[in-house]
Amino acid sequence: DGGITQSPKYLFRKEGQNVTLSCEQNLNHDAMYWYRQDPGQGLRLIYYSQIVNDFQKGDIAEGYSVSREKKESFPLTVTSAQKNPTAFYLCASSPFRQGRNNSPLHFGNGTRLTVT
Amino acid sequence: AQSVTQLGSHVSVSEGALVLLRCNYSSSVPPYLFWYVQYPNQGLQLLLKYTSAATLVKGINGFEAEFKKSETSFHLTKPSAHMSDAAEYFCAVTGSNAGGTSYGKLTFGQGTILTVHP
Numbered sequence: 001d002g003g004i005t006q007s008p009k010y011l012f013r014k015e016g017q018n019v020t021l022s023c024e025q026n027l028n029h030d031a032m033y034w035y036r037q038d039p040g041q042g043l044r045l046i047y048y049s050q051i052v053n054d055f056q057k058g059d060i061a062e063g064y065s066v067s068r069e070k071k072e073s074f075p076l077t078v079t080s081a082q083k084n085p086t087a088f089y090l091c092a093s094s095p096f097r098q099g100r101n102n103s104p105l106h107f108g109n110g111t112r113l114t115v116t
Numbered sequence: 117a118q119s120v121t122q123l124g125s126h127v128s129v130s131e132g133a134l135v136l137l138r139c140n141y142s143s144s145v146p147p148y149l150f151w152y153v154q155y156p157n158q159g160l161q162l163l164l165k166y167t168s169a170a171t172l173v174k175g176i177n178g179f180e181a182e183f184k185k186s187e188t189s190f191h192l193t194k195p196s197a198h199m200s201d202a203a204e205y206f207c208a209v210t211g212s213n214a215g216g217t218s219y220g221k222l223t224f225g226q227g228t229i230l231t232v233h234p
Binding site for chain 2: 004006009033035040041042043044045048058090092102104105106107108109110112
């Protein structure tokens with residue numbers, strides 16, 4: 001079955017450490033996204049990528065970094081500069097087509113990051 | 117720019133009762149609208165989407181939503197709630213026009229937690 005795999009499900013880190021969250025998709029989708037979810041705030045876009053080797057900042061990119069070296073993979077690094085990193089992180093993908101903006105997002109099952 | 121407001125962070129209904137989850141949007145271009153459902157510690161699943169065809173959209177699990185341009189609303193309904201409908205629901209919007217900073221990105225509402233009582 002095609003889908004999006006996020007690993008690990010739960011991640012614990014000490015403050016000051018960088019941590020990388022994995023996201024892999026086998027849907028052959030062009031576009032991939034990272035969202036952060038906090039209770040009562042919905043989902044906020046961190047970074048997105050519409051094509052390999054290209055990515056754009058979302059609404060809350062500060063303290064995060066990404067890479068898109070392969071179509072299937074879009075890892076997110078939470079750096080020590082992120083002031084409040086504890087959250088639920090969701091990766092998504094869509095079959096991005098130039099001129100068409102109505103493709104729904106397909107989501108992974110998320111990674112819950114706790115930083116103490 | 118787009119925004120979404122979901123009225124009511126928590127909605128509680130009895131099993132068999134009508135479910136109504138409210139969503140109002142703001143968009144400077146004709147919108148595409150989506151409803152997603154999220155079960156605890158999982159990702160989001162698409163319930164339904166409006167993409168400028170029929171204004172009444174039917175989705176999975178018996179849900180439907182009606183696009184009302186004059187009211188800038190896209191409320192989600194289900195005639196009879198089931199215990200398995202208990203989850204968090206998100207309304208989302210994106211612009212229908214190519215180009216611009218909003219292209220290819222969804223803006224989500226804050227979410228509504230639906231509780232179903234036996």
